[in-house]
Amino acid sequence: MKKNLAFDFDDVLCDTTKAFLLFHKKKYGSTIPYTTAKVVLYKNLHISEKEEDKRWNEFFQDTTFCYPAPSKNLIEILQILKKDYRLIVISARDKKWQYNVFSWIEKYVPNVFEEIIFLDSRGVKKSKGMICRKNKTIALIEDDPEHIKSCVDFEMPVIVFDRPWNKKLKKSIPRIKSLSQIKKILSTKF
Numbered sequence: 001m002k003k004n005l006a007f008d009f010d011d012v013l014c015d016t017t018k019a020f021l022l023f024h025k026k027k028y029g030s031t032i033p034y035t036t037a038k039v040v041l042y043k044n045l046h047i048s049e050k051e052e053d054k055r056w057n058e059f060f061q062d063t064t065f066c067y068p069a070p071s072k073n074l075i076e077i078l079q080i081l082k083k084d085y086r087l088i089v090i091s092a093r094d095k096k097w098q099y100n101v102f103s104w105i106e107k108y109v110p111n112v113f114e115e116i117i118f119l120d121s122r123g124v125k126k127s128k129g130m131i132c133r134k135n136k137t138i139a140l141i142e143d144d145p146e147h148i149k150s151c152v153d154f155e156m157p158v159i160v161f162d163r164p165w166n167k168k169l170k171k172s173i174p175r176i177k178s179l180s181q182i183k184k185i186l187s188t189k190f
Contacts, residue, residue, distance in 0.1 A: 002084065002085055002086040003085055003086065003136070003137075003138045004085070004086045004087075004088055004135050004136060004137040004138065005081060005085035005086070005087055005088070005137065005138055005139060005141075005186075006087075006088050006089070006090045006131075006132060006135070006137040006139070006140040006141070007087065007088070007089050007090070007113075007140070007141050008089075008090060008091065008092075008128075008140065008141060008142045008143060008144065008147065008161070009089050009090075009091040009093060009101050009104075010091065010092075010093065010143075011143045011144075011161070011163060012141055012142065012143055012161045012179075013070065013074065013089070013105075013109075014068060014070065014104055015068050015071075016066075016068070017034065018034065018068065019059075019065050019066060019068040020056070020059050020065070021034060022065060023058075023059045023062060023065035023066075024055065024059075026065075027055075027058065028055070030045065032044055032045065034164060035164035035165075036164075056097070057096075060097045060100050066100055067100070067103065067104050067107060069108065070108050070109070071178075071179070073179070073180055074108075074109070074179060075108070075109055075112075077179050077180055077182065077183075078109055078112045079112070080183065081182065081183065082112055085138070086114050087112055087113050087114060088113060088114055088115040088116070088117060088135065088137070089101070089105070089113050089115070089116045089117065090117045090118075090119075090128050090131050090132070090140060091116065091117070091118050091119070092118075092119045092128070092144070092147065093118060094120075095118070095120055098118055101116060101118075102116065115135075117131055117135070119131070127147070127150040127153075127154070128140060128142065128147040128150050128151060129147075129150035129151040129152070129153055129154030129156050130150070130154060132151055132154065132156040132158075133154050133156055137156065137157075138157060138186070138190050139157040139158060139159050139186065139190055140156065140157070140158050140159070141158075141159045141161050141176070141179070141182065142158055142159070142160065142161060143160070143161040143162075143163045143165070143166055144165075144166070145165065145166050145168075145169055148160055148166065148169060148173065152173070157189075157190055158173060158174075159173075159174045159175070159176055159182070159185060159189075160173050160174065160175040160176070161175075161176060161179075162175055162176060162177045174189050
């Protein structure tokens, strides 16, 4: 039986933050540095949380921006991994925007993932560490420090997908700069 290998969706499989920044620049004319984009966006923009939520809603309704094409080699990498692992997605995406995850996967990587799990499914919010334990994943590829910490707290293996907002994490946690490095790190660390 194949072992479960989990991927975060936003900013690991799909470069959502870069797409949002392009959308935001075009619609609102303001530029947000990529390095600070994931850190409390409404504070960087000097707007209310409600206004930030409105802008994310606009982004997810704009199909020109909210479905950015994956990196060139993502499909090939996932097909190779699928031969040896059962691939799943674990996402913290808010319920009102989850349909975009399904649409993006169907458009760019159909028939690759066995399961898509959201943290707040069935009205019960769970941590990624808890979900990884329940699903016996061999690792989660993740960019968000909060979810990485959750996996560490549950003693679940995690691979940090290198982003500006996770630079301060422990150096002892395996880290990749590209999804093309997954196969190698899995064979050496897990």
